[in-house]
Amino acid sequence: MMAATAGFDFHRWRLVLLGGLLVGIVLFAAIFAPWVAPYSPFDLDVTKMLQGPSAAHWLGTDELGRDVLSRAIYAARVSMQVALLAVTVGLVGGTLIGMTAAYFGGLVEQALMRAVDLLFSFPAILLAVVLMASLGTSVLNAMIAIGIVFIPGFSRLARASTQAVLRQQYIEAARSIGMSDVRIIFREILPNIMAPLIVEAAVAFAYAVLLESALSFLGLGAQPPDPSWGNMLSTGRGFMAQAPWLSIVPGMAMFICVLGFNLLGDGLRDVTDPHMRE
Amino acid sequence: MDIRSRALEDGRPTLSIRDLTVDFPKRTGSFRAVDGVSLDVWPGEIVGVIGESGSGKTMTALSTLRMLPKRAVVSGSIELGKRRILDLSPAEMRKLRGDRLSFIPQDAMRALNPTMRIGRQVGEPLVLHRGLPVRAAVSRAVDLLKAVHVREPERRVEDYPHGFSGGMQQRAMIAMGLALEPELIIADEPTTALDVTVQAQVLKLLKEIRDREATSILFITHDLGVVAELCDWVYVMYRGKIVEQGSVERIFTDPRDDYTKMLLAATPTLFPREAAI
Numbered sequence: 001m002m003a004a005t006a007g008f009d010f011h012r013w014r015l016v017l018l019g020g021l022l023v024g025i026v027l028f029a030a031i032f033a034p035w036v037a038p039y040s041p042f043d044l045d046v047t048k049m050l051q052g053p054s055a056a057h058w059l060g061t062d063e064l065g066r067d068v069l070s071r072a073i074y075a076a077r078v079s080m081q082v083a084l085l086a087v088t089v090g091l092v093g094g095t096l097i098g099m100t101a102a103y104f105g106g107l108v109e110q111a112l113m114r115a116v117d118l119l120f121s122f123p124a125i126l127l128a129v130v131l132m133a134s135l136g137t138s139v140l141n142a143m144i145a146i147g148i149v150f151i152p153g154f155s156r157l158a159r160a161s162t163q164a165v166l167r168q169q170y171i172e173a174a175r176s177i178g179m180s181d182v183r184i185i186f187r188e189i190l191p192n193i194m195a196p197l198i199v200e201a202a203v204a205f206a207y208a209v210l211l212e213s214a215l216s217f218l219g220l221g222a223q224p225p226d227p228s229w230g231n232m233l234s235t236g237r238g239f240m241a242q243a244p245w246l247s248i249v250p251g252m253a254m255f256i257c258v259l260g261f262n263l264l265g266d267g268l269r270d271v272t273d274p275h276m277r278e
Numbered sequence: 279m280d281i282r283s284r285a286l287e288d289g290r291p292t293l294s295i296r297d298l299t300v301d302f303p304k305r306t307g308s309f310r311a312v313d314g315v316s317l318d319v320w321p322g323e324i325v326g327v328i329g330e331s332g333s334g335k336t337m338t339a340l341s342t343l344r345m346l347p348k349r350a351v352v353s354g355s356i357e358l359g360k361r362r363i364l365d366l367s368p369a370e371m372r373k374l375r376g377d378r379l380s381f382i383p384q385d386a387m388r389a390l391n392p393t394m395r396i397g398r399q400v401g402e403p404l405v406l407h408r409g410l411p412v413r414a415a416v417s418r419a420v421d422l423l424k425a426v427h428v429r430e431p432e433r434r435v436e437d438y439p440h441g442f443s444g445g446m447q448q449r450a451m452i453a454m455g456l457a458l459e460p461e462l463i464i465a466d467e468p469t470t471a472l473d474v475t476v477q478a479q480v481l482k483l484l485k486e487i488r489d490r491e492a493t494s495i496l497f498i499t500h501d502l503g504v505v506a507e508l509c510d511w512v513y514v515m516y517r518g519k520i521v522e523q524g525s526v527e528r529i530f531t532d533p534r535d536d537y538t539k540m541l542l543a544a545t546p547t548l549f550p551r552e553a554a555i
Binding site for chain 1 (some may be wrong): 343345372373374375376377380381383384385388389390391392393396401402406407449478
């Protein structure tokens with residue numbers, strides 16, 4: 001409280017800032033890839049296959065002589081796109097399911113939450129692989145599959161938060177002025193459960209990046225020659241002894257990205273949690 | 279001649295409850311929260327329902343709004359003007375709430391949505407029931423806040439509820455309740471959460487509204503002092519039943535039911551000996 005009145009409280013926001021910085025770097029690279037990347041990610045140069053880091057190619061070249069740094073930067077685009085859409089699918093779908101279940105209760109709640117439990121009982125990667133197998137392999141389908149994996153988590157969080165909000169008197173007050181159920185859900189409940197959902201979304205973002213990489217690693221996500229961290233790792237695996245940078249670079253990129261989103265999520269959780277305020 | 283006898287001459291009460299019974303089914307048998315309650319609120323009258331916690335006074339109020347928990351079993355009849363409340367469809371009931379019939383809850387702090395600006399909330403009934411655009415509703419909210427004596431209402435409509443003091447929040451709730459000039463306002467202990475000076479201001483405001491708009495008010499409370507201050511007619515509830523009714527003067531000077539006598543005797547006073555009368 002003392003520090004809060006003294007202006008910006010660096011200590012309280014430090015995780016958010018650090019996470020935001022890392023995420024910012026990745027997002028910047030993804031959005032401005034054509035200007036940031038030194039080479040095209042697709043330009044082959046067979047004379048420069050599997051070269052180590054050098055002044056011309058800072059992070060070396062791959063088995064077809066493509067610039068690894070440029071490919072890692074372009075791969076950030078795929079990861080960010082997939083993660084953004086997947087988290088949106090999970091957030092919107094899960095929030096709608098959770099709010100509906102909690103608001104109407106009874107059979108509606110039982111039906112929705114048991115369906116969600118069913119989804120939850122599959123291991124995430126298995127569920128994603130099964131969905132990809134039935135939807136077909138493409139980046140768009142990877143987004144949808146990962147999004148569906150996220151629905152149970154968001155549903156449960158939204159349901160629990162909604163139940164807490166439903167006990168508040170302003171819901172009764174809204175009903176007493178003749179508000180309809182749909183209006184109460186979107187105008188009264190939704191704004192009051194956004195904070196925990198946003199925190200969860202940041203953490204889900206990190207997880208989405210990992211899942212997308214796993215799917216690409218298995219050959220189910222981005223298809224070569226399109227670069228993604230997962231398929232770069234997959235290629236690098238074959239050259240682990242001769243060219244370790246092929247695995248290390250996408251690995252590090254994923255590490256920075258996932259760390260950034262996790263720090264951001266944890267930081268936001270602390271900042272929005274009233275109990276953490278002194 | 280008091281308000282009641284005057285109103286009796288021209289007919290119909292604003293609210294008329296007959297033999298209202300509310301049961302909550304339990305595993306074995308059921309719990310009767312309201313047991314055969316009949317009461318009337320006449321136009322322009324402030325009627326108090328007084329009783330201890332669990333006496334069924336809030337359940338009676340919520341029945342009138344049809345806002346009881348789903349598992350409650352209700353019988354009897356409730357008429358608001360000519361409308362038979364218990365026979366209305368949920369959609370018809372929704373049209374009535376906040377329009378012809380409004381509710382002022384106990385704790386205004388918790389009854390305001392913390393994520394919505396005051397002006398938007400106070401204007402909400404106008405948006406819901408009259409289809410006003412938001413901007414028009416907010417500018418109408420300025421007038422409404424002015425009518426309940428909130429200072430600088432033009433600026434205040436932009437505030438969020440946490441920027442309001444307890445008394446101002448309750449005023450905002452009252453303003454919201456007044457938005458569509460209802461026939462009946464049901465107030466459930468609206469002053470309990472406020473300190474005494476603010477409480478007096480809010481009571482004065484309710485009286486002023488009644489005098490100005492001739493609105494009927496059903497006032498639920500456990501506070502005898504508030505009843506003496508505000509009400510024209512009182513119903514005393516105990517264990518789901520109405521044990522006594524009468525004008526405020528009569529109830530205070532000549533209580534007939536044992537429970538009412540006990541209630542009066544239990545009120546702390548500066549002059550205990552006089553209270554023993």
